[in-house]
Amino acid sequence: MAATSNRTIDTLTQQIGEIVAERQALRARGASVDELEANRKRLTEAQDRLTRLLIAEHLPRDEAA
Secondary structure, eight states: OHHHHHHHHHHHHHHHHHHHHHHHHHHHTTOOHHHHHHHHHHHHHHHHHHHHHHHHHHSOHHHHO
């Protein structure tokens, strides 16, 4: 399970980096508020998934239930 979690953590971390890079590109080209908002939502959703995964990974097993 740890190997799968680590892969998922790595994948989410990579996705967050890609979303951040996309956001920077959107800002550089003067993207619309709607485009930036859609990107922001994707970023916060990915960050939320990563946070929940990391919490589950590091909680003692008896507290995770």
